[in-house]
Amino acid sequence: MSTYPTAEASVPTRFEYDEQARALVVSWRDGGSSKIPFQELRRGCPCAGCKGELGTPGRFDLDPELHPGEDELADIALVGNYGLKVVWGDGHDTGIYRFELLRGLGQPAPR
Numbered sequence: 001m002s003t004y005p006t007a008e009a010s011v012p013t014r015f016e017y018d019e020q021a022r023a024l025v026v027s028w029r030d031g032g033s034s035k036i037p038f039q040e041l042r043r044g045c046p047c048a049g050c051k052g053e054l055g056t057p058g059r060f061d062l063d064p065e066l067h068p069g070e071d072e073l074a075d076i077a078l079v080g081n082y083g084l085k086v087v088w089g090d091g092h093d094t095g096i097y098r099f100e101l102l103r104g105l106g107q108p109a110p111r
């Protein structure tokens with residue numbers, strides 16, 4: 001057994017929406033799963049506009065509040081074999097969440 005995190009831990013096998021909890025539930029190949037609230041997912045958007053770059057403040061540095069539509073998950077799409085593109089209700093769609101990043105968000109979900 002290797003003590004290193006295996007690639008299995010960041011390979012998603014299934015994406016589901018938990019509409020009631022307003023969360024994205026990701027099942028992982030290593031058998032684990034993550035429940036990621038839309039709000040946390042939105043705030044974790046890794047795009048340059050949200051994260052900021054080269055001294056430019058990010059979206060939530062300027063205004064920490066979520067605005068209507070910003071945490072409404074409209075659509076998701078796989079990007080290659082490494083990431084997930086998320087489209088938000090306000091039209092924001094430039095964030096590509098690498099699977100390793102997704103695995104670090106939310107809470108482990110009971111199976």
Ligand SMILES: [Zn+2]
Pocket residue numbers: 045046047048049050051092094095
């Ligand atoms: Zn973004």
